[in-house]
Amino acid sequence: MVPFLDLQAQMAEIRADVDAALKRVLDSCRFVLGPEVEAFENEFSEFSQCKNSIAVNSGTSALHLALLSLGIGPGDEVVTVSMTFVATVAAIRYTGATPVFVDVEPGRYTMDPSQLEAAITTKTKAIIPVHLYGQAADMDPILEVAAKHKIPVIEDAAQAHGALYKGKAVGSMGDLGCFSFYPGKNLGACGEGGLVTTNNEDLAATLRSLRDWGQNKRYHHQLKGYNYRMDAFQGAILRIKLRHLRNWTQARQKHAARYRDLLKDSPITLPTEFAVGGHVYHIFAVRHPQRDALQKHLGERGVHSGLHYPFPVHTLEAHADLGYEKGQFPVSEKLAAEELSLPMFAELKDEQLIEVQKAIECWSYDE
Numbered sequence: 606m607v608p609f610l611d612l613q614a615q616m617a618e619i620r621a622d623v624d625a626a627l628k629r630v631l632d633s634c635r636f637v638l639g640p641e642v643e644a645f646e647n648e649f650s651e652f653s654q655c656k657n658s659i660a661v662n663s664g665t666s667a668l669h670l671a672l673l674s675l676g677i678g679p680g681d682e683v684v685t686v687s688m689t690f691v692a693t694v695a696a697i698r699y700t701g702a703t704p705v706f707v708d709v710e711p712g713r714y715t716m717d718p719s720q721l722e723a724a725i726t727t728k729t730k731a732i733i734p735v736h737l738y739g740q741a742a743d744m745d746p747i748l749e750v751a752a753k754h755k756i757p758v759i760e761d762a763a764q765a766h767g768a769l770y771k772g773k774a775v776g777s778m779g780d781l782g783c784f785s786f787y788p789g790k791n792l793g794a795c796g797e798g799g800l801v802t803t804n805n806e807d808l809a810a811t812l813r814s815l816r817d818w819g820q821n822k823r824y825h826h827q828l829k830g831y832n833y834r835m836d837a838f839q840g841a842i843l844r845i846k847l848r849h850l851r852n853w854t855q856a857r858q859k860h861a862a863r864y865r866d867l868l869k870d871s872p873i874t875l876p877t878e879f880a881v882g883g884h885v886y887h888i889f890a891v892r893h894p895q896r897d898a899l900q901k902h903l904g905e906r907g908v909h910s911g912l913h914y915p916f917p918v919h920t921l922e923a924h925a926d927l928g929y930e931k932g933q934f935p936v937s938e939k940l941a942a943e944e945l946s947l948p949m950f951a952e953l954k955d956e957q958l959i960e961v962q963k964a965i966e967c968w969s970y971d972e
């Protein structure tokens with residue numbers, strides 16, 4: 606059997622350190638924010654080449670607060686992609702602003718910069734590219750359009766911890782970067798977690814206030830804030846995992862290279878890597894027009910796979926009120942119909958990669 610993701614293998618490697626960290630927090634009784642979370646923020650800032658990190662309780666909260674820190678609310682528009690996890694869009698809607706979608710690029714699967722200009726109106730208050738599957742969006746042309754119209758950029762880096770774009774870390778190029786530490790992400794907590802990065806000191810101060818009830822001093826509530834604080838257990842565990850992240854990412858990249866070699870003659874389309882080292886392979890996304898049949902076949906052979914994501918957000922019932930129709934974003938819709946996520950995690954063994962190859966090799970499909 607080849608699991609899609611094996612968190613127990615990772616935990617086995619770090620268990621002693623995790624136990625010690627949990628004990629440290631229990632002994633301190635500092636359960637919310639506090640020294641562990643602060644230390645994690647500092648270490649994450651260094652990792653992501655950013656001046657400020659603000660830890661919160663989920664990636665969704667990170668996106669919500671990033672938008673609020675820019676003053677975004679009802680009547681505003683935020684341009685993003687429909688080919689993303691629903692949270693990107695939900696966070697925009699929490700603020701009362703309206704999401705405006707553009708399609709993704711055919712090989713890269715991220716925001717198509719050539720469609721950006723046409724989506725911008727006088728109401729556009731932010732642009733959110735999503736670094737989908739672990740590969741950075743084509744940031745230079747996106748930042749160029751944003752600068753021309755003086756619109757801030759929020760990077761949704763929830764799937765791309767440590768990914769690079771022309772040597773720059775994701776989360777450090779836009780005005781704000783948003784990360785998720787959901788357990789299955791490349792850097793995952795043992796529970797929920799998220800973080801906002803920014804080089805802007807004013808935005809950082811606003812974010813720190815907003816995550817903790819809008820106070821800058823105890824009981825001095827200046828802003829309508831939230832309880833979005835990170836808990837200390839997660840901070841302490843994330844500090845341990847962050848030290849392993851570069852190695853774990855290298856292992857993912859090695860597995861991706863091996864998959865490419867093993868599957869080069871197979872009928873499936875492999876992901877395109879736009880820069881060496883730039884893709885951190887949160888998801889190894891392959892494609893085939895008969896995706897559902899392929900997934901069923903792999904499942905029968907004990908190879909577990911995933912779908913990211915079978916329905917672009919503009920086709921979801923929850924967001925039907927935005928008024929989009931099927932067919933409006935053909936690249937996203939085709940990708941959603943054809944994408945299959947193969948097993949990908951640092952601890953994958955070569956035998957398992959070969960098992961995946963063999964399972965694909967013996968799949969017979971209609972030409």
Ligand SMILES: *Cc1c(COP(=O)(O)O)cnc(C)c1O
Nearest residue numbers: 663664665690692693763785787
């Ligand atoms: C996981 C994810 C989020 C949300 O993060 P949570 O921590 O689950 O709230 C947002 N955007 C993308 C692209 C994600 O993959």
